[in-house]
Amino acid sequence: xxxxxxxxxxxxLFANGIQDKSAGAKGPATVSITFATGDVTTKETIHTxxxxxxxxxxxxxxxxxxxxxxxxxxxxxxxxxxxGQMPDIFECRDxxxxxxxxxxxxxxxxLLGLFETTVPVYGTVYTAPFVAQYPxxxxxxxxxxxxxxxxxxxxxxxxxxxxxDDLKSHGVTxxxxxxxxxxxxxFLYSYFFAQYVTHGDPNYISKVYSxxxxxxxxxxxxxxxxxxxxxxxxDMEKGFMSTKESQLVSLLVGEKAAMIYTGSWTISQIMExxxxxxxxxxxxPDDKGNILLQGGSTSQGWALTKTAAKDPxxxxxxxxxxxxFFSKEQYTYFLKTTNAFSTTKEHMVYETxxxxxxxxxxxxxxxxxxxxxxGVGENELPPSFRNWTYKKVQEMLMGQITPQxxxxxxxxxxxxxxxxxxxxxxxxxxx
Amino acid sequence: xxxxQQSLSRRVPVWMALPSITLFxxxxxxxxFLSIYFSLTSWDGLSPVMKFIGLQYYIDIAHDSRFWxxxxxxxxxxVVLAVVENIVALALALLLDKVIKAKxxxxxxxxxxxxxxxxxxxxxxxxxxxxSFGIFNVLLTHIGMTPVDWLGNPKxxxxxxxxxxxxxxxxxxxxxYIAGLNSIPxxxxxxxxxxxxxxxxxxxxxxxxxxxxxxxxxxxxxxxNGLKVxxxxxxxxxxxPGFATETxxxxxxxxxxxxxxxxxxxxxxxxxxxxxxxISIVETKLTRRFEVEA
Numbered sequence: 001x002x003x004x005x006x007x008x009x010x011x012x013l014f015a016n017g018i019q020d021k022s023a024g025a026k027g028p029a030t031v032s033i034t035f036a037t038g039d040v041t042t043k044e045t046i047h048t049x050x051x052x053x054x055x056x057x058x059x060x061x062x063x064x065x066x067x068x069x070x071x072x073x074x075x076x077x078x079x080x081x082x083x084g085q086m087p088d089i090f091e092c093r094d095x096x097x098x099x100x101x102x103x104x105x106x107x108x109x110x111l112l113g114l115f116e117t118t119v120p121v122y123g124t125v126y127t128a129p130f131v132a133q134y135p136x137x138x139x140x141x142x143x144x145x146x147x148x149x150x151x152x153x154x155x156x157x158x159x160x161x162x163x164x165d166d167l168k169s170h171g172v173t174x175x176x177x178x179x180x181x182x183x184x185x186x187f188l189y190s191y192f193f194a195q196y197v198t199h200g201d202p203n204y205i206s207k208v209y210s211x212x213x214x215x216x217x218x219x220x221x222x223x224x225x226x227x228x229x230x231x232x233x234x235d236m237e238k239g240f241m242s243t244k245e246s247q248l249v250s251l252l253v254g255e256k257a258a259m260i261y262t263g264s265w266t267i268s269q270i271m272e273x274x275x276x277x278x279x280x281x282x283x284x285p286d287d288k289g290n291i292l293l294q295g296g297s298t299s300q301g302w303a304l305t306k307t308a309a310k311d312p313x314x315x316x317x318x319x320x321x322x323x324x325f326f327s328k329e330q331y332t333y334f335l336k337t338t339n340a341f342s343t344t345k346e347h348m349v350y351e352t353x354x355x356x357x358x359x360x361x362x363x364x365x366x367x368x369x370x371x372x373x374x375g376v377g378e379n380e381l382p383p384s385f386r387n388w389t390y391k392k393v394q395e396m397l398m399g400q401i402t403p404q405x406x407x408x409x410x411x412x413x414x415x416x417x418x419x420x421x422x423x424x425x426x427x428x429x430x431x
Numbered sequence: 432x433x434x435x436q437q438s439l440s441r442r443v444p445v446w447m448a449l450p451s452i453t454l455f456x457x458x459x460x461x462x463x464f465l466s467i468y469f470s471l472t473s474w475d476g477l478s479p480v481m482k483f484i485g486l487q488y489y490i491d492i493a494h495d496s497r498f499w500x501x502x503x504x505x506x507x508x509x510v511v512l513a514v515v516e517n518i519v520a521l522a523l524a525l526l527l528d529k530v531i532k533a534k535x536x537x538x539x540x541x542x543x544x545x546x547x548x549x550x551x552x553x554x555x556x557x558x559x560x561x562x563s564f565g566i567f568n569v570l571l572t573h574i575g576m577t578p579v580d581w582l583g584n585p586k587x588x589x590x591x592x593x594x595x596x597x598x599x600x601x602x603x604x605x606x607x608y609i610a611g612l613n614s615i616p617x618x619x620x621x622x623x624x625x626x627x628x629x630x631x632x633x634x635x636x637x638x639x640x641x642x643x644x645x646x647x648x649x650x651x652x653x654x655x656n657g658l659k660v661x662x663x664x665x666x667x668x669x670x671x672p673g674f675a676t677e678t679x680x681x682x683x684x685x686x687x688x689x690x691x692x693x694x695x696x697x698x699x700x701x702x703x704x705x706x707x708x709x710i711s712i713v714e715t716k717l718t719r720r721f722e723v724e725a
Contacts, residue, residue, distance in 0.1 A: 075688040078476055097691060101477040180583065180671065239562025241583030241672045247563070256563055383475070384690035388497075395673035398585060416491070420473050420692070 028058055029313035033321075034065035034080075035091035036073040041268045045337045053324045060317035062089070088308035089318055091130075095121045095299040096380050105309035108319060114326050116345050119299040121376045127301030128322050130334070132341040133370060134263035135283070135293040135363045136187045139270065139355075142278035144172060144258045153282035156289045157226075164235040167258050175230075176237040176257035178245030179397065182390040186371065188227060188261055189393055190294065194369035195286045196223035202296075202370055206378035208414065209423065215410040224396065224403035231397040241398060249273050263294075264339040264359050271353065279355050283362060295368035297343065299376050382417035389413075469697040476693035488698035498699060500674050501682040504589065505703075508678060509657030509710075516597050516653045517646065520604035527605070528612050538609070542602035549599070553666025556595045557582065585675035588668050592676060595663055600656065604649040611645030612638070647718040654714060658707050679703045 033050060037043040050062050065087050068076040074094050080086050081103070098104045099121050107125045112118060118125040138160075145151070148170050154160040164174040178184040197219045198204035207213040231240065237257045248260045253273045260266070261284070270277055283291045302322060308314040324330060332350040335342055339356050341363070342348050352360070373386040389410060396406045470488060472481040492498050523541055527534060544552065559566050560581035568578035581591045615638065623633050639646075661680040664670060670677035670685065677685075679699060687696025 072689070074691070075684075078688060081477065094691075097475070097477060100475070100480075102479065103477070180669070182669070182671070237563070239578070239580050239583055242560075242562050242580055243583075247561075251563065383692055384686060387685065387690060391671065391673050394671055395585075398672060400585065400673060 028061040029311075029317055030061045030063055031089060031308070031314050031317040031321075032065055032085075032087040033062045033089040034068060034077075034087040036093060037069055039265055039269060041272070042265060042338045045334055049325055049330050049334060052330065053321055056324065057320070060313070060320060062317070062321060086305055086307070088314050089302060089304055089321065091301070092127050092303035093300050095126055095303070096376055097383075098303065099124075099126060103305055103307075104303045105306050105315075107303075108315075111319060111322050114322070114345060115297075115343050117297040117343070119297050119376060121299050127299060127303045128326070129297060129299075129301035129343040130325065130331075130340075131300075131338075132297055132343050133295050133368075133374070134265055134339075134341060135295050135359060136191060136261060136263050137281045137283050137293070137359060137362075138175075138259050138261055139252065139266060140259040140280045140282070141252060141255065142280040144255065145280065146278075148172070153280075154285060156285050157287050160284055161235075164230075168234055173237045173257045174235045175259045175261065176243060176248055176251040177231075177240050177261060178243050178248050179240045179394060180242050181245045182387060182394065184245040184262075185390045185393050185397075186373065186386070187263070188230075189390065190369075190371045190373075191261075191284060191292075192223040192227045193220075193372050194294075195284075195290075195292050196220075196226070198369070198372070200292050200367050200369040202375065203379060205372065205375050205381060209378060209418065215414065216404075216407040220407050221403050224393075224406055227393070228396050228399075228403055232399060241394065253277055264341075264356060267339045267353060267356055268337060281355055281359060283366070291362075291366045292369050293363055293366050294371060295341065295363055296370050298370065298374050300374075301343075378423050380423045382414070382421040385413065385417050388417075466697050466701060469694055470701045471698075472694045474693045475691040476687060477691065481694075484694070488695050489702070491695070492698060492702055497674060497677070497682065498679075498702075501677045501679045501699075502706075504676060505658055505660075505678040505680070508589065508593065508660060509654050511593055512596055512600070512657035512660075513650050513654040515593065516600050516604055517649050519597055519601040520649065521608050521642075523601060523605040524608035524612055527609060538606070541605055544599045545603040547599070549660075549662030550666045552595060552599050553663045556591075557667050560591060582668050583672055585672050588672060588676045592660075592663055592667055595667065596657075596660065599663075600653065604653060607645050607649050608642065611642045615641045643718065647715065650718060651711060651714055655707060655711060658703070658710070679706075 035043075035046055047064065050064055054061055065080070065085075074097070077086070077090065086103075092098055092104060095104075104126050107118070107128055111128055112125060115129060118127075118129060144167070148166060150163055150166055152159075154163055167174040177188065194200055197217070201207075204213060208215070230236065237243065237251060243251070245262070248262060249266060249269045250273070251257045252260050253270060267279065270279055283293055285291050302318075302325070304315065304318040308318070325334075326344055328346065328348065331342070331344060332348045334340065335348055336350045336352055339352070339359075341360075373381050375381070392401070392406055392409055395401045396403060401409070469481075471483060471485055473484050473487075474481040527537055527541075530537060547555075558564075560568075562568060562578060562580050562583060565581070567581065571578055579587065582588050619637060619641075620633070623637055628636070659680055660678060661684065664676055664678055664681045665684075668676040670681045680703065683696045683700045683703065685696075686699065687693045690696075
């Protein structure tokens with residue numbers, strides 16, 4: 001036993017010795033970095049910029065952690081943190097959660113100046129935002145539209161439904177949606193919620209907290225009825241409930257659906273799948289023809305952990321990487337390849353596809369809304385509420401519950417969840 | 432001297448077991464006890480603040496319709512799996528018992544799915560069951576039938592998961608049944624044949640009672656595996672559509688890790704632990720009654 005113990009202790013000491021030796025050796029400071037990987041294009045683009053940064057200088061070396069899918073991003077970060085492997089720099093999506101855990105460092109003053117708008121959390125800016133919210137639009141197959149004589153984009157919501165009816169009358173499935181990924185339901189849910197309930201009010205959730213608004217309202221029932229009808233009257237591809245977001249491009253390009261409702265990042269994937277594809281787009285207008293597009297700044301972005309910030313080399317590496325990432329050359333490459341919306345003060349000029357150029361124009365000309373779950377401070381949703389709602393919405397889309405039952409259940413769930421989670425108190429405590 | 436040596440030889444096994452006991456205590460016993468404490472707090476899983484709230488979450492669980500839905504799904508899945516997996520496994524074992532040629536090859540083929548991880552099998556079957564591109568629906572369409580939304584229809588999704596789990600697990604239980612069949616004394620079976628006992632009577636009056644030991648092990652294992660099922664749910668349905676395939680294990684994961692309600696998730700986990708314990712004890716006591724010494 002004693003011999004075994006000695007061997008074990010020796011092995012541990014030997015391993016530590018090797019680790020210490022590498023840490024103490026002179027060379028570039030190694031800094032770990034991770035980000036959520038949604039679509040392949042964004043993942044590859046960020047990977048390329050990280051590699052470019054490593055090649056561009058020899059003071060710091062960014063080491064990418066394993067890819068983490070965006071569906072399990074927060075869970076994976078918690079696991080990494082619990083096992084002492086939290087990356088030094090990471091794409092921080094649930095900023096308030098990390099701020100409350102006192103895990104991230106405020107963004108240095110010299111970096112704050114890079115951005116057009118930053119969103120403080122409990123009064124402090126913690127992240128370097130690298131994308132503004134993507135607008136969600138209908139991307140459609142122009143060839144199919146032309147074939148059936150649909151040559152005008154809708155001016156009202158009724159026009160949009162008319163297009164769906166025209167396509168159905170020709171045996172074409174009008175739309176596909178990746179409802180199997182609950183976060184993808186959020187796109188259409190957020191649209192109807194913003195267009196018909198909040199009308200783009202970014203402080204609507206705080207009104208629900210204060211009791212000035214509730215989900216069980218005629219506007220909300222109307223919005224959810226519109227959403228349910230879209231799925232129940234044959235406008236959606238029949239297998240929508242098991243369709244994943246990653247299948248949408250195949251369904252559109254493979255002519256299994258004429259339209260998809262998604263973000264502008266999908267354009268790159270469509271063009272990659274079929275460079276000859278004739279792509280069109282339009283935002284969904286409301287009953288009166290008003291257009292409200294998702295967009296604007298969020299608190300999400302690159303963050304440095306507090307633990308890493310204690311090491312001057314890692315802190316300097318973070319600043320250096322941020323300046324590199326948001327430099328004209330790298331950031332325009334990022335925006336161009338991912339069809340993202342810029343966050344920087346400096347105007348980025350780059351060539352893009354005609355469709356993306358149009359989306360940029362339409363986005364600039366119309367009123368914006370933030371996704372309902374993106375608010376911070378007094379507009380932060382209780383932690384389970386988003387996912388719980390989306391699952392209930394799934395039930396509504398299948399006709400298991402009515403819009404009336406959905407909104408009633410939302411108010412009941414809200415009452416339970418806000419018993420543990422009150423952002424008003426949290427804001428005061430943090431300040 | 433002899434007494435001293437005897438005492439030393441008694442102590443040696445204890446010392447030999449110490450590393451295992453230490454590791455087991457550190458990574459299993461201690462976290463289990465810590466979990467009891469976490470379930471009494473409103474911890475979010477990340478923050479250093481842990482507010483003690485006593486038994487509040489256990490009271491909430493009693494009134495939580497999501498918990499009871501997951502509970503119902505877990506029990507349904509466990510019972511159906513235990514029954515179907517055992518029937519399929521026993522049928523395969525009996526069939527292979529009769530096979531003379533390539534016995535080992537067939538055993539390997541039936542056992543093979545069990546070697547794949549739950550996540551991998553889940554993703555394979557998701558592709559096969561895909562509504563638009565999956566092979567099943569392609570075949571159905573070819574023969575003029577309407578495609579089925581295997582994983583998107585709330586009435587079918589849970590049964591699709593059961594099917595995949597049986598496909599994956601039956602081979603494992605089959606091996607245990609084969610071992611049980613091999614341990615039945617041949618002279619008893621031969622005596623039954625000489626006495627002209629019909630095959631059905633022989634099966635129910637001789638083989639089944641002699642296999643109760645294997646049946647107890649298999650039934651307990653498949654029941655517990657059914658209660659613990661997680662990876663197939665994650666890979667195939669994420670608990671959906673809606674909450675249609677959400678089990679207690681999946682609820683624990685989403686609530687504790689994705690939703691940041693570690694305290695509540697741990698309270699659900701403790702409830703599942705108690706549930707599994709009670710079911711295992713009852714099931715073992717019931718099946719032991721029927722065991723027969725070979």
